[in-house]
Amino acid sequence: MTPNSDIPPSEINTWCDWAPFDGSDADTLLGTLDSAFLFAYALAMFASGFIAERINLRYFLSLGMLLSGVFCYLFGVARTYNIHDFTYLMFVQASAGIFQTTGWPGVVTVVGNWFGKSKRGLIYGLWNSHTSIGNILGSLIAGEYVETDWSLSFIIPAFIIGAFGFVIFLFLVVRPTDVGCLPPDNGNQRLTRPYRVLENRVANVETPSGDSSDTDDTEILIGEQEVQRRISERSYLLTRDRQQEPEKAIGFMGACRIPGVVEFSLCLFFSKLVSYTFLYWLPLYVKNSTAMGAMLSADFSTLFDVGGIVGAILAGVVSDYTGMSATTCVSMLFLASPMMFVYLKLGSYSFAVNMILLMIVGVLVNGPYALITTAVSAELGTHSSLGGNSKALATVTAIIDGTGSIGAAVGPLLAGYLKNYGWQSVFYMLMISDALALILLLRLVQQELTQWKHRRQVRRE
Template identity: 80%
Template sequence: MSSFGDNIPIGVKLLQKLTDSCPRLHFNREWYYRSSVLVLTYFAYMSYHLSRKPLSVVKAVLYQNCSQLTPSTDVPPSEINTWCDWAPFDDSDADALLGTLDSAFLFAYAIAMFASGFIAERINLRYFLSIGMLLSGIFCYLFGIAKTYNIHNFGYLLFMQAMAGIAQTTGWPGVVTVVGNWFGKSKRGLIFGIWNSHTSIGNILGSIIAGKYVETDWSLSFIIPGFIIGAVGFIIFLFLVVRPTDVGCIPPDRGNKRYNNPYRVLENRAANIEPPSGESSETDDTEVLIGEQDHLKYYATTQDFEIQRRLTERSYLLSKQQQEDSEQAIGFIGACRIPGVIEFSSCLFFSKLVSYTFLYWLPLYVKSSTEMGAALSADFSTLFDVGGIVGAILAGVVSDYSGMSATTCVVMLWGAAPMMFVYLHFGSVSITVNILLLIIVGILVNGPYALITTAVSAELGTHSSLEGNSKALATVTAIIDGTGSIGAAVGPLLAGCLKKYGWQSVFYMLMAADALALLFLIRLVKQELKQWKHRRQIRRD
């Protein structure tokens, strides 16, 4: 059995020694651990998305209509139509090649995600995240130096994108599992909704950074995000505490019957200790056996209760940690049998298809449908992610209040398709209208996607059918997000193929996908409505 301290990060150990040596620096350590988990995982996944965004911005300069631009005087007449492009994206098949790069990343991500969840349940998640972030930074950097060293080989670019996709699968199962370890079900939707803004913030920062260099030296659009994710990964290695029991804190599942917290029983009973008959209340050696479980015996004395309480709490935490270490990680089939996993995974397939098509193609659509340049188009496209932040929080709050996650998703999906139609046909009326519609579309498209990948995944990963097994969260999360990621890979690829028929074809494809996402949740919505009616009937009675 592992003991406290074995899994404590180096940075946390140093902070503990510092506070122990200086009483003035003492603070509520459990509050610090919980806060640091939220902050560190937030910045970790923000940097993951920050390093994914550059390609969608750089597309605008990899392939341009050179004949409409003014070439420099040293451009040969034979290259007048291709002088401003970056080979191999200087031909009529450029859109298909760019779509293939997107799909290389996303298909590799989707396929590797299932294996990633399997691995994440079996190793220390701090190492898992740190190594994954370092590798993500390296492959992002290697893609960028294609500009520096004039590497025009499409196979090289394709390989870097695929490897980056595999490395990035470490992110989502890792961060969701760590947050799920530290936070219980109370207001989970709100917490995850606010926390999930890291996706949109990462996209926004990635667009801004890439946009700053896209028209001058697009290699820096990749190199700088690669450095950022690598640096954040090192911070994760130094300070991330994976589980409460690693640092002697009570897990959020303490109310679970299987993990009944015996030292709470000790506290409650100690307040009612009566001295033995015939003895006064000043008796110093009075001991009362108050054990609740066969394998532990707890004693409280009238003078040494606090010492006994601490020993009991430590015994509980060690026992809890031993249970966690001995639990068997759930398999793929077992995870798929959890009620709701198949439905939400299928819904996320189409929901994420829509979201990622916007992620990878929106800057180019804005550039082609307006008079904005590549840099300004990248900045403007971030409004979709601003809407995504609002949508994630709104979906989380509504889900917490109603207890109806599937219904919340369906309502937002129902409104998303009409708004995409409105944005397609009326977004060009004025800049103000474009901004408003883009934010609304971001709210409706990203709300269900965010809710399913966070609060719903955490809920299903701790489902009552698992009987308290804590080693299912990463697997369930990986199955749901992996299925969604297949859709995310298909979407940009379809967009690249349909774009030659006009942007209308791309938007109609997205509307159809949105409708299919809605249909997969109908059965769960019916169940939730029945439960809601049943609860109302009980209240009336």
């Protein structure tokens, strides 16, 4: 199809000739599709966490991935079968958003089941890098086919997620006790205590001459075998008890009453607002503020996600070392606002400066967002106030991420409106959102600092 004469020459390479996106309202229609996906995702997330606590997560995750692939495929075949109905595209986008909510609460729960609390921040930080890697790969796959056959930008990812959904169905083990292993948080205690008791018993065995003496190497080996037998027996009993007396899943209001859930949820609303506004609008900003073309701007913007990988790991490591997750988030949020201002003023100075500043902003913006949606959610989902009940992790994760996803839907919409007043207005909105996210955690920071001072005082005594 020949481009309209109304299209500026500078936009010929990025102009769309596919109805209904070939008119002057193309940006509005595309923004509506984005909003349909994001709002459907945000609202469905709350229900997703509720369901995840009550069914087998292997089925839940694999079915969610397969259906996500189906609706991604259905969007792509709109080009193949010449489907131009905007209602159809809206329905497919919203459905994709709904089924993609199965991933986050389900997988956070599975990772929490297997790794427990030891080095939780680092483990979740490494795991969370998949979001940034996925963004990068998605951008590269879409960019590869966008000018030749854009349907493949959806069809290929659809087959990828569908294939891995089948792998999850075949091989995922939801919790260690399903295969006779001990839960990670109880492993050290259950290994150490039987061994000490057994060691004391065999250390006073009478020798054939009637004298009491220390046991020899053979008797120690027998003791270790007995320890392993007892471990296996306890693991079996633990699994049996869980099957006979299933834990009751926590409700929505019960999860909200866990200390810290409301604060971190509202903080994530603003943190995710900032992160997703960068995700959706950064390529256009780079294109408008530099001499880069549309495709190069899209590739260049992935540096923000590269910084996000580093930020997620860094936030997790600092949180593990200090034991103060709220303080870690506030520290990064405190630095993020001035760095966004610096990027706004100096980002167009040179290619190298833009690249460095963009990665730093990615570290500071995505670090708190990644920590809250993973390690913090897992920590609150296994809070001491639950009395050991592990059937709250998915619900808590869904509440926190669902609230954050509403912010992710609102941010790009606000940016689209404020862009008409200049990019400076968009960045000021992001800096204000960042400051609000920081303020919402100040009470928790005060509590963490008080506890830290108390621990130091106890150590000195």
